[in-house]
Amino acid sequence: MLNILSADDDDTTRRIVKRLLTEWGHSVVLCEDGATALDRLRVDNSIDVAILDWNMPGVTGVDLCKLRGEFAAPFVYLIILSGLIERDTIIDALHSGAHDVLLKPVDAKLLKSRLEVATRLIEEKHTLLEVNRVISERADEMERLATQRAAQLAHADRMQSLGVMSAGIAHEINNPLSFISGNIQSVQRFWSDLDALSHATCADPNERDRKLQFVKEEIPKALESAMNGVRRLTTIVSGLKRFSGTHITDRHSFSLDGCIDQALEFLRFSNLKNVRVTRFPSKTALEIFGNNTEIQQVIINIIVNACHALSNTVTPHIELVTTDHGTFAELLVGDNGPGIPEEKLSRIWDPFFTTKPVGKGTGLGLSISLGIIKDHGGTIEVHNRREGGAAFCISLPLYKPASTQESRQ
Amino acid sequence: MNAHLLIVDDEQDIRDMLCRHFRYLGYEVATAKDGLDALETLKERKFDIVVSDIAMPNLDGTQLLKRIRTDYPMVRTIMITAYVTLDNALACIRYGADACVFKPLTNLEELEQAVSASLARICYWHGILKQLRGLENE
Numbered sequence: 001m002l003n004i005l006s007a008d009d010d011d012t013t014r015r016i017v018k019r020l021l022t023e024w025g026h027s028v029v030l031c032e033d034g035a036t037a038l039d040r041l042r043v044d045n046s047i048d049v050a051i052l053d054w055n056m057p058g059v060t061g062v063d064l065c066k067l068r069g070e071f072a073a074p075f076v077y078l079i080i081l082s083g084l085i086e087r088d089t090i091i092d093a094l095h096s097g098a099h100d101v102l103l104k105p106v107d108a109k110l111l112k113s114r115l116e117v118a119t120r121l122i123e124e125k126h127t128l129l130e131v132n133r134v135i136s137e138r139a140d141e142m143e144r145l146a147t148q149r150a151a152q153l154a155h156a157d158r159m160q161s162l163g164v165m166s167a168g169i170a171h172e173i174n175n176p177l178s179f180i181s182g183n184i185q186s187v188q189r190f191w192s193d194l195d196a197l198s199h200a201t202c203a204d205p206n207e208r209d210r211k212l213q214f215v216k217e218e219i220p221k222a223l224e225s226a227m228n229g230v231r232r233l234t235t236i237v238s239g240l241k242r243f244s245g246t247h248i249t250d251r252h253s254f255s256l257d258g259c260i261d262q263a264l265e266f267l268r269f270s271n272l273k274n275v276r277v278t279r280f281p282s283k284t285a286l287e288i289f290g291n292n293t294e295i296q297q298v299i300i301n302i303i304v305n306a307c308h309a310l311s312n313t314v315t316p317h318i319e320l321v322t323t324d325h326g327t328f329a330e331l332l333v334g335d336n337g338p339g340i341p342e343e344k345l346s347r348i349w350d351p352f353f354t355t356k357p358v359g360k361g362t363g364l365g366l367s368i369s370l371g372i373i374k375d376h377g378g379t380i381e382v383h384n385r386r387e388g389g390a391a392f393c394i395s396l397p398l399y400k401p402a403s404t405q406e407s408r409q
Numbered sequence: 410m411n412a413h414l415l416i417v418d419d420e421q422d423i424r425d426m427l428c429r430h431f432r433y434l435g436y437e438v439a440t441a442k443d444g445l446d447a448l449e450t451l452k453e454r455k456f457d458i459v460v461s462d463i464a465m466p467n468l469d470g471t472q473l474l475k476r477i478r479t480d481y482p483m484v485r486t487i488m489i490t491a492y493v494t495l496d497n498a499l500a501c502i503r504y505g506a507d508a509c510v511f512k513p514l515t516n517l518e519e520l521e522q523a524v525s526a527s528l529a530r531i532c533y534w535h536g537i538l539k540q541l542r543g544l545e546n547e
Contacts, residue, residue: 171464174491175420177513182426185517186433211433218429225422269464269492 002119003046005029007037007061008053008081013104017051020108024115034059038067045072049118051111053104054082054093065097075125077118081106157368161300171269172236176229183222183229190215249291253399256286256295256329257322263299264320271307272318280321286329289399290376298372298380301365302333302392309337309390328378329398334391339384348382412528413437413454417447417461417473418489427460430517431524444468448476456484458527460520462512463490463497471497474504483534485527489514 004026006017014030021028029047031037034056041047041064052061059067061080068076080098082089093101099121100114197212264277288295303318310316313336321332340348349370373380378396385391414436416427424440431438439454441447443465451459459477463470470488477484488501491512501509507530508523 171491174512175423177515179420179422179426181513181515182423182430182517186426186430189430189433214433218433222426222429225425229422 002026002048002115002122003029004049004051004115005031005037005040005044005047006051007031007034007056007064008051009033009056010053013053013081013106016106020106020111024112026115033057034061034064037064038070041071041073041076043072045074047071047073047076048122049077049079049115051079051081052098054080062093062096062098065093068097074129075122077121079111079114079118154368154371157301157365158297161297161304161365169236169266172265173233176232176236180226180229180233183226186222187219190219251290252292253287253289253401254292254295256288256331256396257281259288259292259296260299260320260322260331263296263303267300267303267307271304275307275310275316275318278317278319280319282322282324282329284324286322286324287399288329288376288396290396294372295376295396298369298394299331299333301369302394305365306333306335306337306390306392310335313337324398325395327398327400328395331394331396332391333394334385334389336387336389339388340382340390342384345382345384411435411437412457412524412531413439414524415439415441415447415450415456415459415461417441417444417459417465417470419443419462419465423462427520434521436524444470444473444476447473448480451477451481451484456481457531458485458487458524460487460489460524463488463492471500471504474500474506478504483531485530487520487523487527489520 004021006014006021006028007030008014008017009032014032018028018030029040029044031040034052035058037050037052038059041050050064052064054061061082065078065080068078077100078098079100079102080093081102081104082093083104085101085103090101099118102110102114193211194215197208197215260279260281264272264279306318307316310318315336317336319332319334321334323330323332348366350367370380373394373396376396378394380392380394382390382392414431416424416431416438417440418424418427419442421442424442428438428440439450439456441450444461445467447459447461448468450456459473461470461473468476470490474486474488477486486504486506487508487510488497488506489510489512490497498509507527510520510523514520
């Protein structure tokens with residue numbers, strides 16, 4: 001059952017066509033001329049076939065074929081009816097976009113078989129559209145999964161970094177806990193003695209006075225120190241929370257040298273324990289706009305890799321140099337290890353590429369680091385140093401707030 | 410008690426806290442910020458007991474322990490550490506530390522008892538030496 005539009009300026013033809021089509025079980029839309037047909041075809045996307053008289057005043061059947069790009073329906077089977085058919089007529093009609101040319105007056109059987117062709121084509125078209133839709137949906141699903149996986153991988157990498165950093169973190173947390181707890185215990189001791197000290201007749205009045213004086217001076221200091229410890233722990237905890245969050249989105253301005261120093265602090269007691277570290281910070285303050293935690297993750301990844309490379313080096317040494325280049329900042333991390341084999345240099349950025357034995361390292365770190373640096377508008381590259389060992393070079397655009405730029409002009 | 414304690418830790422707040430606590434108890438307390446600083450201080454004055462952290466820059470606790478064992482054999486040592494590793498424990502045993510107390514120091518009494526125990530050991534050996542000198546004089 002097709003929905004067929006018939007356009008003919010001749011009333012008789014219209015009635016004949018309508019009768020035939022209705023008899024065959026199709027639904028019919030009649031138009032008196034090309035213009036009406038065009039208007040209808042432009043808005044009605046349910047029309048499957050259009051039977052168009054060639055010779056109509058104004059917009060002809062062939063004109064309509066040429067304008068099929070404006071039809072609402074994606075595919076309309078176009079039949080031209082013409083009183084005169086020669087070889088050239090057929091060529092012109094087909095060339096303009098018609099699927100078929102029939103001689104008027106219409107031969108019913110011929111028209112019916114042409115409509116069967118139209119039906120087949122339209123069914124095939126619908127099948128293709130359906131397949132397309134299903135494929136499209138699958139592609140969207142794949143893309144959604146890929147984005148999700150990428151986020152999960154980045155999170156897993158951060159979790160692994162966290163494992164690597166945890167020795168340093170334990171130290172960072174244990175020390176404040178020690179002096180918070182210790183100071184409170186001291187004050188508890190002072191307090192329990194205070195009662196005895198203030199009214200008992202003590203055997204040694206000098207000792208009593210010493211203690212009273214001591215307690216008076218030291219209680220405020222002990223409590224203040226404990227509070228400082230609490231503040232330090234709060235900072236560490238909020239830093240950890242941000243680091244382990246599954247989606248890090250906020251951006252802010254931060255100091256590159258500060259970020260590097262904190263990364264070094266975390267690794268001081270684990271990977272960097274037996275490594276000599278020399279640091280050449282920049283003379284000017286290097287402000288970066290981005291996510292401090294993500295950049296720190298990159299720096300940690302690179303340092304951890306360097307430490308692994310140095311595992312068989314007798315006097316392991318890592319140097320970190322930051323330089324101000326005006327519009328961008330550069331960080332160089334160099335080691336005195338064996339360097340990276342030339343054939344592997346271009347592949348180290350590939351996800352899952354790793355030179356570590358099975359089970360050690362996922363090979364994710366550098367590909368994720370590359371992604372993070374790119375997101376920050378920077379570049380990262382690696383090369384082997386002339387003096388031996390590898391060097392990673394990160395460039396990041398420096399943050400110049402608008403007011404500074406204007407004042408420069 | 411008047412025993413002399415040297416507290417060695419790279420964390421200022423921990424040095425202050427331990428100093429405060431043990432001064433109140435009547436000990437003479439000095440502090441040092443790392444192994445090298447500790448060795449300098451040991452050269453200048455006499456100490457009975459050194460309470461030291463293990464993880465420190467310049468010269469760590471294990472290295473300090475080794476040096477005290479050779480250079481100041483009469484000084485008793487107590488290690489405080491956050492690192493519960495086999496290497497650290499073995500080093501404490503190998504270089505003759507009297508005790509190893511783990512951070513965080515949630516129970517200072519443990520450290521107080523370790524210090525008292527070390528002091529008792531010192532008194533014991535002083536007693537022996539006194540006896541031997543007494544015997545020699547006869």
